[in-house]
Amino acid sequence: QLQASGGGLVQSGGSLRLSCAASERTFSSRTKGWFRQAPGKEREFVAAINPSGGSTYYADSVKGRFSISRVNAKNMMYLQMNSLKSEDTAVYFCAAGNPIMSTRTSTIGYRYWGQGTLVTVSS
Numbered sequence: 742q743l744q745a746s747g748g749g750l751v752q753s754g755g756s757l758r759l760s761c762a763a764s765e766r767t768f769s770s771r772t773k774g775w776f777r778q779a780p781g782k783e784r785e786f787v788a789a790i791n792p793s794g795g796s797t798y799y800a801d802s803v804k805g806r807f808s809i810s811r812v813n814a815k816n817m818m819y820l821q822m823n824s825l826k827s828e829d830t831a832v833y834f835c836a837a838g839n840p841i842m843s844t845r846t847s848t849i850g851y852r853y854w855g856q857g858t859l860v861t862v863s864s
Contacts, residue, residue, distance in 0.1 A: 743768070743855030745835045750861045755825050761835030761855055762820040768837045769813035776859075777831035784834070786818060786846040795843040798845060802831075819834060819847045832857035 744825040759768045761773070774789035789798045790829040797809050818835060840850025858861040 743837060743853055745833060745855045748833060748858030748860045749752050750863065752840065753825060753827055753861070753862055753864045756821070757825065757860060758824045759820040759833055759835075759860070763816040763818075763837065766813075768816060768853070771819045771837040771853075772840055772845065772850075773835065773837045774801060774845075775809060775818075775833060775834045775835055775838055776848060776851075777829075777855060778857070779828075779831040782831075784848055786848075788832070788844055789840075790818065800846070800859075813857040822860070825860075825862045827862050830860060830862045832859050850852060 742764045744762045751757050769793050772791055775787040776784050777787050778784040786800050787803055788807055790809045790811050794811050806824045811818040834853035835855045837853040838851035844850030
């Protein structure tokens with residue numbers, strides 16, 4: 742129902758744009774987010790966007806470098822990643838749900854998950 746794409750290999754300082762396609766228009770009424778999981782680490786919050794796209798939230802580690810956006814008419818969500826660092830290397834997952842404020846940055850706030858797309862940043 743959610744499918745992430747756009748990962749790949751990029752040099753440090755480079756950019757990538759991830760996409761997340763939703764199979765149903767019902768996802769347009771849900772908060773959407775990006776999470777990532779590096780080898781041997783827990784899945785962590787990256788960014789989230791409310792249903793209208795008017796509010797966005799970012800992890801401190803990506804603030805100022807990453808930008809989340811959505812186009813509900815196309816059932817799409819994006820993550821523009823600039824100034825990539827080696828520590829950004831991870832599998833990136835898109836998610837959708839109805840989190841409350843306290844769960845917006847937690848995996849428990851999201852019911853629907855896409856498969857991951859691997860981002861590798863070489864130094």
